[in-house]
Each structure stands twice: as structure tokens, then as C-alpha cells.
Amino acid sequence: MSGTQRTFTAVVNPISGGGHGFDHWRPVSDLLHAAGATVRAIPTQSREHAITVAGQAAARGEVVVAVGGDGMVRDVADGVVRAEGTMGLVPAGRGNDLAWRLGLPQDPAGLARLLLEGEPRAFDVLDVNGVIAPGNVYIGIDSLATQIINANRRLPALLVYRLAPVRAILRWRPAGYTLDLDGERSEVRAHTVVVANSGAYGHGLRIVPPAEPDDGRLDVMVVGDGPRRKVVSFMGQAKKGTHIERPEVTLATGTAVTVDADRPVPVCADGDEVTTLPARITLLPGALKLLA
Numbered sequence: 001m002s003g004t005q006r007t008f009t010a011v012v013n014p015i016s017g018g019g020h021g022f023d024h025w026r027p028v029s030d031l032l033h034a035a036g037a038t039v040r041a042i043p044t045q046s047r048e049h050a051i052t053v054a055g056q057a058a059a060r061g062e063v064v065v066a067v068g069g070d071g072m073v074r075d076v077a078d079g080v081v082r083a084e085g086t087m088g089l090v091p092a093g094r095g096n097d098l099a100w101r102l103g104l105p106q107d108p109a110g111l112a113r114l115l116l117e118g119e120p121r122a123f124d125v126l127d128v129n130g131v132i133a134p135g136n137v138y139i140g141i142d143s144l145a146t147q148i149i150n151a152n153r154r155l156p157a158l159l160v161y162r163l164a165p166v167r168a169i170l171r172w173r174p175a176g177y178t179l180d181l182d183g184e185r186s187e188v189r190a191h192t193v194v195v196a197n198s199g200a201y202g203h204g205l206r207i208v209p210p211a212e213p214d215d216g217r218l219d220v221m222v223v224g225d226g227p228r229r230k231v232v233s234f235m236g237q238a239k240k241g242t243h244i245e246r247p248e249v250t251l252a253t254g255t256a257v258t259v260d261a262d263r264p265v266p267v268c269a270d271g272d273e274v275t276t277l278p279a280r281i282t283l284l285p286g287a288l289k290l291l292a
Helices: 021-034 047-059 070-083 097-102 108-117 141-150 157-171 228-238
Strands: 007-012 038-043 063-068 086-091 120-128 131-133 136-140 175-181 184-196 218-224 249-254 256-261 267-269 272-275 279-291
Touching (some): 007 021, 007 047, 021 038, 021 086, 047 063, 047 070, 047 086, 063 070, 070 086, 086 108, 120 136, 120 267, 131 272, 136 141, 136 279, 141 267, 175 218, 184 256, 218 256
Parallel strands (some): 007 038, 007 063, 086 279
Antiparallel strands (some): 120 131, 120 279, 136 184, 136 267, 175 184, 175 256, 218 249, 256 279
């Protein structure tokens, strides 16, 4: 299908990036129109609304473009995957970690060219208790930090992404986790459990460096119990990826994992709290067709 034959439905989060979702979309939309493509945009009203309109557009054979941050990408992907459609992405949020991880263009011309001329690539996604997540699921300090980030949307993105983990550390105490990875059960006292597909979140951090979003496996990283001061240095090392060399960090791979804990812990995926424990996380290989 050529670009001029493609019909695009943009699902736009109007509050993304401090309320600039449509500002990011308009220059891309103008270029698509100029190339002869059919384009429309729908502002989202809720998570459920985003999933529904994305699924309906995908079922009509349209390219569904997620315009927003990682949460918007997650919701649009949820609808697109279920309809077996094709998805595009125009990053317009605070983190945009999946777009960064995939190396998407940052300029409107590059994004429009990708939408018009790009061929869909098959990427894996995670299913966490029925929620589709293209990026990562995290349960522990990271999920507590996500709650803090989402409660402080008016602060500059980089500032809140760096302050939130520190505040989370001060409020956190280790939990006893139970994991069942492809039938292998283990128990560990830990600060956080990450089930990664893309491996990137936290505003440009490669939290799980070995993770690849199209390798047909999920990566599980456990950060074991230890003094809170070590968690602070862990965050510093995460900027370079050297944190995985620490003795309290373990890595494993598989296709499905169930995570539970000895107390309620937030379960977050791609920027939002999405479910509760126990969390059953299953890899769906090649389930998302994405212009990337």
C-alpha cells in the first residue's frame, strides 16, 4: 500500500506534554494531507475510549497513529493488537521512551515520511492481566515512583522523572515477591521486579539493557533487598546500564511470568498503574504491526 492510499486516524491525547498533543500532530498531519493521504484526528476522552476508537479504526484497515506519551501508545496498541491492525506513532508526551528506544524520527517531516512510506514491523507486546503493554511492566519502587510522577504533571518532565525515584525510595520498604517464570517458582525479598519488552523507561533510561522488543521473549529483572543508599547509586548507574552488574540484580528470560507479593504493590505498565497483584504477564510475539 502506498502512502497516498493509506488512511490515517490519529488518536490524540490532548493533555500530553503539558497540553500540546495537537501541537505535535498538526505539522505531521499537514504533511500527510499534502501528500494526498486521508487523515482524521480523534481526541481521547479516557483510556477505554482510546482503546475503542483505535480498535474500530484498525478494523476498518486504517493506520492508527498514537499521538501522546507511552501511556497513549499502550492504549492505542491495545486496540490495534486486538483488531490485528497497523499502528504509527507521533511522540508527544513527557517520556516517549518507546519512540526513543525504536529510534523514531523527532521532526515532523521524518515522522510523516515514516507514516507514508514505512513498512510495518512486527513487535512483541506484553499481556498483563488482560492489558496490552508494548514496553514494560514494573512492580516495586519503580511503580511507586510512577504514582508520584503522575501526581505531579505540572513539573518539568526531566525534573519529576529524577525526583520521583528519590521520593519513592524514602517511602519504600522491600517486599517479599513470589515469581513463577515458565513454571519455575522462586521467592525473593526485593525492591523491584521489572518484566521488560523494550527495556527502556524513566525518561531515556535503559533499565533492562538486554531486552529487545522483537526477540520473542520477555526479560525479568529483580533488584534484591539492600540498603536504601544503594538504591540511589543504582539509579545513577542505570543511566549507563552498568547497574545490571550489581550483585543484587538478577536477570532471566522466558515467555510468561506470574508475580505476586506479600503486600499490595502497584503494578504499572508504560507509565500508568494498570492492574493489581497477582500479575500474570505473557509475551505475545510479533503481535503489534508498527511503522518503525
